[in-house]
Amino acid sequence: MSLFDRRLLVITGKGGVGRSTLSGALALAAGRTGRRVCVVELAGLAAIPPLFGLTGRTYEPRTVGRIDLRGLTAPEAVADFGRRKLAMGGLLRLVFGSRITSAFLDAVPGFQDLVQLGKVENLLTEPREHEPRYDLVILDGPATGHGLTLLASARAMSDMTGGGPFHDLSAIIARFLSDPVKTAIVPVTLPEELPVHETLELVAGLGADRTLGAVILNQWVDPGFPTSGADEVQTALARSAPDWARLLRTTREGMRVQAEVGEHLASSIQALAGAVPVHRVPRLDPHNPRRLVARLAERLEGV
Amino acid sequence: MTRIDLCCGLGGSGKTTTAATLGLAHAAAGRRAVVLTIDPARRLANALHLPLHGTDPTPVPLEGLGFPGTLSALMLDHTATFDAVVRRYSPDPETAERLLANRYYRAISTRLTGAHEYMAMEKLTELVEAGTWDVVVLDTPPTQHLLDFLDAPDRVQAVFDRSVFGALAEPGGGILGLATRRALALLERVAGATTMGDIREFMRLISGLSAHFRERGTQVRALLDRARYLLVLNAHAPERTDLDGFLDALSDRGRTLAGLIVTRVAAPAPAALGPAELAARIAGVPQAEAWVRALLAAREAAVAAAQLDGAAADRLGAQAGLPTWRIPDAPEAVRTLQGLATLVPNLLPLAAQSQ
Numbered sequence: 001m002s003l004f005d006r007r008l009l010v011i012t013g014k015g016g017v018g019r020s021t022l023s024g025a026l027a028l029a030a031g032r033t034g035r036r037v038c039v040v041e042l043a044g045l046a047a048i049p050p051l052f053g054l055t056g057r058t059y060e061p062r063t064v065g066r067i068d069l070r071g072l073t074a075p076e077a078v079a080d081f082g083r084r085k086l087a088m089g090g091l092l093r094l095v096f097g098s099r100i101t102s103a104f105l106d107a108v109p110g111f112q113d114l115v116q117l118g119k120v121e122n123l124l125t126e127p128r129e130h131e132p133r134y135d136l137v138i139l140d141g142p143a144t145g146h147g148l149t150l151l152a153s154a155r156a157m158s159d160m161t162g163g164g165p166f167h168d169l170s171a172i173i174a175r176f177l178s179d180p181v182k183t184a185i186v187p188v189t190l191p192e193e194l195p196v197h198e199t200l201e202l203v204a205g206l207g208a209d210r211t212l213g214a215v216i217l218n219q220w221v222d223p224g225f226p227t228s229g230a231d232e233v234q235t236a237l238a239r240s241a242p243d244w245a246r247l248l249r250t251t252r253e254g255m256r257v258q259a260e261v262g263e264h265l266a267s268s269i270q271a272l273a274g275a276v277p278v279h280r281v282p283r284l285d286p287h288n289p290r291r292l293v294a295r296l297a298e299r300l301e302g303v
Numbered sequence: 304m305t306r307i308d309l310c311c312g313l314g315g316s317g318k319t320t321t322a323a324t325l326g327l328a329h330a331a332a333g334r335r336a337v338v339l340t341i342d343p344a345r346r347l348a349n350a351l352h353l354p355l356h357g358t359d360p361t362p363v364p365l366e367g368l369g370f371p372g373t374l375s376a377l378m379l380d381h382t383a384t385f386d387a388v389v390r391r392y393s394p395d396p397e398t399a400e401r402l403l404a405n406r407y408y409r410a411i412s413t414r415l416t417g418a419h420e421y422m423a424m425e426k427l428t429e430l431v432e433a434g435t436w437d438v439v440v441l442d443t444p445p446t447q448h449l450l451d452f453l454d455a456p457d458r459v460q461a462v463f464d465r466s467v468f469g470a471l472a473e474p475g476g477g478i479l480g481l482a483t484r485r486a487l488a489l490l491e492r493v494a495g496a497t498t499m500g501d502i503r504e505f506m507r508l509i510s511g512l513s514a515h516f517r518e519r520g521t522q523v524r525a526l527l528d529r530a531r532y533l534l535v536l537n538a539h540a541p542e543r544t545d546l547d548g549f550l551d552a553l554s555d556r557g558r559t560l561a562g563l564i565v566t567r568v569a570a571p572a573p574a575a576l577g578p579a580e581l582a583a584r585i586a587g588v589p590q591a592e593a594w595v596r597a598l599l600a601a602r603e604a605a606v607a608a609a610q611l612d613g614a615a616a617d618r619l620g621a622q623a624g625l626p627t628w629r630i631p632d633a634p635e636a637v638r639t640l641q642g643l644a645t646l647v648p649n650l651l652p653l654a655a656q657s658q
Contacts, residue, residue, distance in 0.1 A: 016315015016537060046545070192634075223604070225597045229589035233598075240584035243573035244598065250570075251601055253635070286539050287611045 003213050003303050004030040004136055006184045007124050008176070010151065012141045013188035014198045018218040020047035021289070022188045022281075023140040025296035031066035032301065035135035038068040038123060042116050042150075046071050048140060051293045061132070068132065074112035077119045081169075084122065113153040117173050125176070148205050151177060151185070177210070184213025189265070191220055191258040196265045203272050212273045214303060217265065219283035221258060223251055279303055305431045306438040307526060310564075311450075312535030313544055317566030320347060320637050321535045321630060322442035323376070324646045325564075328654035330365060330372035331647050334437035337375045339426055341419070341444045347637050351376045358383055360430070368644050372437075377430075379444075381422035388425060392515040398508055407505040419444045420455030424523045431526060441530075450552050456523045531561045533653075534623075538568045538612040538632075541619055550623060562625050562653065565616040567632040572605035628653050 003009060009026065013019045020041075027039045038061065039048050046057035049071075052064040057071030059080075124137055142150055154177060157170035177183050185206060189199040203212060230252060237245035266278050281299045284292050308325060312318035322338055329336035337360045340353075347353075351363050353376050360375035386403060393399035402408050423444055430439050443452045532553065536544050553560055576584070582595050612632075620627035630649050636642035 014315065015313055016540065223597060223601050226590040226593040229591070229594060232588035233585050233594050236585040236588060241573065241576065241581075244576070244581075244584075244602070247573050247601060247605055248598065285607070285611065287615060 003184060003186065004033055004035060006136065006213065007182045008120065008137050008139060008184075009213060010139045010141045010177075010183065010185050011188060012185060012202060014195050017188045017190050017195050019188050020140050021051065021293060022216055022218060022296065023138050024048055024051040024293045025281075025300055026186075026303075027067045027138050028293060028297035029300040029303070030136050030138070032297070034066075036066060036068075036132055037136045037138065038070060038132075038134045039138045039140060040120055040123075041071045041140045042073075042142065043112070044071065044073045045140070051289050053290060068134070072116045072119055074115055077115040080119060080122075081115055084128075111153075111157070113150045114157050114170055114173065117150070117154060117177075118169050121173050121176050124182075148202060151206075151210060180211040184211045186213045186216060188216045188218055190218055191262050191265075193257070193261055196261045199265065200268050200272070203269060206273075212269075212276045214276060215265070215269055215278045217262060217278055217280045220262075220280045221251075221254060221283050223255070225252075225255075277303070305434070305436050307427070307431070307530035308438060308440045309527075309530045309532050310440065310442050310535050311452075311532060311549075312443075315540070316535045316537045316544070317630065318535040319442050320643075321564050321566060321650075322440050323347060323351060323637075324630065324643055325533075325650050325654060326363075326374050326376065326440045327365075327368075327370070327643055328647045328650040329438050329440065330370040330374040331368075331651060332654045333371040334654075335373050335435065336438045336440060337377065337430055337436045338440045338442065339377050339379060339423065339430065340442040341379050341423065348378065350637055350640050350643055352640070353378055358387060363640070365640075368640070375436075377426070379419075379423055379426055381419050384422040384426055388422075388515070389512065392512045393508075394511040398511055402505070402508040405501060405505045405508065407501040408509075420452035423452065424456055424526075425519060427526060428519060428522050450549070450556070453527060453556055453558075456520045456527075527558070530558075532558055533562055533564055534560055535564045535566060536619060538565050538615050538629075541565075541615045546619060546622055560623065560625060563616075563619055563623055563627045564630065564650070564653075565612075565619060565627055566630045567612070568616060568629045569605065569608035569612045569632050572602055572609050575602075 003026070011019050011023045011026070023039055027037045030037045041048055041057065044057060046055070048069055049055055049057065049062075052067070052069060054062060054064070054069065059070065059072060059076045061068035061070050063069075120137055120139055123131065123134055127133055154170045154173035158167055158174050187199045187202055189195045199215065203215075206212060230248075234245060234248055234252075237248060262280075269276055269278060279300065281296055284295055286292060308329075310318050310322045310325065312321075319340055322340055326336045326338035338351075339360075352361070353363075354361055357377065358380065360377040363374040363376050365374060389402050389408075390396075390399045393402065420443070423441065427439060427441055430436060534544070534546075534549065536546075550560060578595050578599065581598060582591060585591055585594060585598075588594060616627055616629055628650055630646055633642070633646065636646055
């Protein structure tokens with residue numbers, strides 16, 4: 001099953017691994033298959049728009065080619081939720097309009113996550129009249145630790161509340177997130193010790209009702225060195241050109257660490273989650289984000 | 304008076320390594336420094352000889368480095384810190400124990416928005432009050448937004464403010480207006496009576512600590528007013544940080560940035576050699592021609608990386624109109640204290656500045 005046949009991809013990973021860049025690249029790759037795609041950021045973040053030549057964040061979609069960009073915040077999602085559930089409109093206004101109850105809701109762990117996830121689920125299952133019908137939503141999720149909390153928030157809220165609108169909303173979201181046909185989790189990681197360690201912790205913590213779609217191993221370095229002679233070159237350069245020897249040594253050390261943790265990642269994923277693909281994408285010049293995303297998208301065609 | 308250096312930056316910016324290096328630089332400048340760090344990588348924790356659990360700073364063994372000052376380090380355990388606050392400031396031990404056992408407290412002490420930041424501030428205040436340090440270097444928690452920690456005292460205070468939450472502790476709603484009582488009744492219906500029972504008990508118990516939270520809030524704001532703010536950015540991904548937005552938000556809060564620290568700046572590339580010169584230097588190795596091509600390509604990449612990273616650092620410094628310090632890309636350096644010490648010269652002028 002192609003990743004792009006799902007309805008929702010939740011991209012997670014430690015800060016700095018390229019989560020937003022890969023979210024953008026996956027959207028671009030999925031868009032090229034003819035699908036209508038929306039990339040969503042949460043909590044007022046706006047890391048995706050610069051990848052498409054835009055700045056800032058908007059709750060309503062902005063379209064670039066076949067891709068829509070949206071940046072959600074909890075207050076906007078709450079207001080949207082109130083408008084949508086018209087029958088509840090008056091009552092919700094009562095709850096959210098009260099200083100006391102809204103301060104309480106802000107303090108409820110997971111509430112803000114839940115209302116934003118509710119919007120994502122709405123986009124896919126019951127878009128408003130003027131909203132496009134998306135084949136795929138790519139959610140640029142929060143950093144790993146919080147990523148699990150986010151995914152668990154719907155279940156936690158649905159368990160905590162016995163009935164009523166929050167219960168119904170959270171139960172619907174929990175079902176959607178645990179449907180292996182509709183939703184897949186895609187962690188992004190780097191071929192370095194700490195990010196790989198965190199990724200394996202995330203995968204181990206996903207639980208039976210979460211589907212791991214793929215793992216993306218970002219920033220893989222391949223200097224294209226010949227298959228033999230490295231030690232001899234190292235020795236020769238140490239005598240004749242020490243600065244070149246330093247370059248070779250640090251590059252080889254980097255490749256050694258990379259191969260080691262890459263192997264550890266692949267075998268551990270196999271053991272934890274079975275035959276889940278690990279897609280390697282190369283380290284490319286990061287200083288031109290638009291070109292970077294386009295080139296990564298080429299590597300992600302057909303995933 | 305204890306100085307405070309605050310390292311701000313996104314996750315992955317190299318903030319924690321920078322905070323540790325800055326702490327070492329202060330020790331090199333002759334100060335008694337302490338680094339308060341949040342969730343360091345295991346390698347860095349090992350390099351600092353940092354125990355995984357503890358609520359007091361541990362001295363970092365600097366023997367052999369020849370630094371005139373000292374460095375201690377502490378990894379923030381926010382749950383333990385929150386529990387310690389509850390034990391210390393509850394009106395009586397029974398209240399403390401019931402609070403610690405409350406389900407809502409357990410959830411809120413780890414997951415409440417702002418709780419991590421607030422506990423970092425609680426610890427910062429303790430360290431400054433101790434009076435034994437010349438400088439505290441604070442590695443701020445990995446927040447979604449760079450300035451969340453600045454607003455944390457206000458946010459946490461708002462949660463524990465009796466005027467709002469004391470009301471929830473009173474079953475009948477007490478002095479509340481009709482609209483609020485109806486809203487609460489509705490909330491109870493959607494949230495469930497057990498949950499609300501837990502929350503009511505929590506609110507009643509925590510109100511005994513409200514004086515402490517109010518006083519701390521005032522102290523923390525005073526500390527934040529006189530701290531030196533430094534922004535840490537990764538040279539490989541400078542566009543991740545909205546620099547202008549950060550500067551605006553900081554100045555909205557009446558604070559100014561003292562400088563930028565750009566991390567992971569690529570090392571200088573080796574001096575140029577032509578193909579023939581390079582071939583002569585590695586003559587006789589297997590696959591010599593292929594090696595010449597591969598090495599030339601590797602140098603070209605290193606030249607481009609050094610140029611781009613340098614340009615990124617220059618551009619950021621110019622954009623902010625602020626001094627910029629650079630830390631070279633040295634993934635091996637963070638494995639040992641000696642390795643970290645090799646990065647100290649990059650931050651020594653910053654540490655030596657009078658504040």
